[in-house]
């Protein structure tokens with residue numbers, strides 16, 4: 155035994171030593187590769203003319219699928235051959251990208267093009283919209299979704315995904331809330347990391363990796379009144395506490411690129427904002443990648459009234475740290491003169507060019523400009539069944555069960571007759587959501603509708619009836635009678651209501667976020683038949699549907715679930731998947747409450763109960779509570795929380811506390827629960843929110859199974875920006891809240907942070 159132990163020890167030590175040396179080697183290898191690339195970049199830079207350098211800062215879009223104002227119809231191929239273009243967006247597919255890359259190989263220095271695309275939630279196979287994926291709170295699923303999208307895109311000649319969009323938003327009137335991860339900086343940061351790592355996989359140069367692009371830098375989601383592109387005005391405190399953390403997380407996760415934003419921030423357009431792009435991003439955070447402007451945001455600084463003409467826009471944007479000009483034609487048309495006249499230094503141009511060339515070297519494009527143009531690989535990978543199956547699994551996890559009175563769900567699979575009623579029951583294209591890439595006819599026909607999903611699930615056993623009942627967004631009730639009659643012939647009614655896919659997304663803000671048209675009246679009429687009614691609500695944002703929420707027994711929020719939507723919905727409706735989603739954003743009762751979010755301040759006159767509103771921070775006409783809270787979501791089973799223990803009741807800021815507790819599945823279904831940790835800093839030099847999400851854990855439990863969960867409460871989670879905006883900890887009491895939602899706290903405790 156002793157002999158075994160000493161040999162074991164020797165092996166163990168040898169392994170440790172090997173790991174250490176290997177680790178050093180890996181780091182050494184990385185830094186040597188970095189140095190080698192910089193030498194190649196500098197060598198190439200030395201050969202480049204001014205015009206060729208500026209060409210690298212110039213990005214054109216193909217107008218096949220323009221996602222912004224079209225600025226010119228010049229001959230792109232000729233300009234590429236002249237070395238006037240560094241990147242193209244909206245050209246995808248091996249065949250097309252090869253054509254443009256061949257043009258680049260005819261330029262004097264043969265500098266390869268970068269191909270970028272809006273791979274926002276899937277490439278050829280459309281996954282749930284990002285806000286839906288965020289509702290899964292499943293970092294593995296979210297990362298895997300990005301990984302698969304990157305694999306498809308890279309096999310299609312793309313090296314750059316304009317994602318993840320990491321804009322925090324607390325205003326569901328803003329249409330682009332569908333594209334992000336909701337309202338919370340902690341959840342948003344965790345998801346930013348998952349998505350950046352998903353897109354970049356094993357690192358640039360891998361044939362299944364694409365550059366991530368954290369966007370839109372910064373604070374775009376705080377557009378005044380939720381109106382897209384509107385001004386943003388906020389304190390430095392709110393900027394640093396709420397809107398910047400997911401961007402910092404993206405930098406720390408190694409995001410290769412950033413995209414700036416259309417909005418001004420406190421009077422300065424983000425595109426021309428050196429505080430954001432140079433001081434914070436490239437300075438304090440040490441970001442070594444490059445920044446691309448958003449579509450035309452450089453010349454749009456003229457509209458902002460921030461610069462007087464396009465030449466000034468080019469000068470200000472480049473000096474502020476915008477390295478590449480997306481579809482603005484500002485750099486290519488103005489920088490040569492600006493440099494020659496000394497109004498822009500060649501050093502500034504060189505810095506931007508080096509950042510871009512570095513990525514092209516890291517991607518291996520100089521070694522082989524056509525390495526992403528392999529038709530066999532494209533045919534084998536793109537649109538593969540395995541990716542489509544994954545889309546269904548992610549969609550299952552993204553749905554949120556908002557109500558299930560009397561456990562109406564899951565439905566039995568042997569019902570005699572089911573009526574499916576509503577304008578979204580047979581909708582297909584809508585399932586894609588706003589940012590799905592347009593694959594022509596496939597885009598319209600491939601998504602599985604709810605009706606098809608139920609059909610696939612039940613086969614011929616159950617009779618399925620259908621009535622549209624009404625349109626999404628008009629006032630006609632001519633089809634109500636048919637819908638009511640249909641409902642009366644069924645055992646159960648499944649309804650599908652909501653927005654259309656293009657009522658959220660870019661430039662899709664709504665002042666009224668109620669479910670449009672007469673859909674809720676239809677629900678009421680169907681409910682009045684006395685039949686059991688399940689309502690699926692579909693949309694790209696939190697919608698308001700108070701009447702429906704109050705009158706039907708079961709509600710499932712399905713967002714836009716992508717190409718496998720109908721199958722995933724049927725999986726949940728008939729119990730083959732127990733819903734596990736939690737809301738990543740607050741659902742208001744009324745637009746008048748907006749902005750509404752869980753991490754509110756207590757104020758000097760907090761509303762303690764709704765019956766005593768005199769001189770309290772409250773409305774006359776609506777309570778302060780949301781319709782559905784951040785972190786809320788039900789399951790077909792129930793969970794009990796117990797036995798909270800803190801490893802200490804007092805620590806200094808060099809120590810941590812382990813909070814451990816038990817979660818038990820007390821129902822009859824296996825299910826997943828997202829246990830959430832909120833902290834409250836009770837007294838500080840600046841007021842703190844009544845609770846802040848600081849950790850979460852998604853666990854699967856069989857019926858009657860218990861698991862102990864531990865959260866580490868460390869200095870990072872206790873820190874704040876003090877009055878001087880220094881990131882510090884301050885001694886005092888902290889409340890610990892653990893629960894199933896921000897408004898469903900099951901365990902509480904407290905501890906003291908001591909002076910050191």
Ligand code: GLC
Nearest residue numbers: 221222272316369448449660
């Ligand atoms: C759009 C969007 C941006 C997108 C870009 C390219 O205007 O704001 O998110 O990546 O243009 O399509």
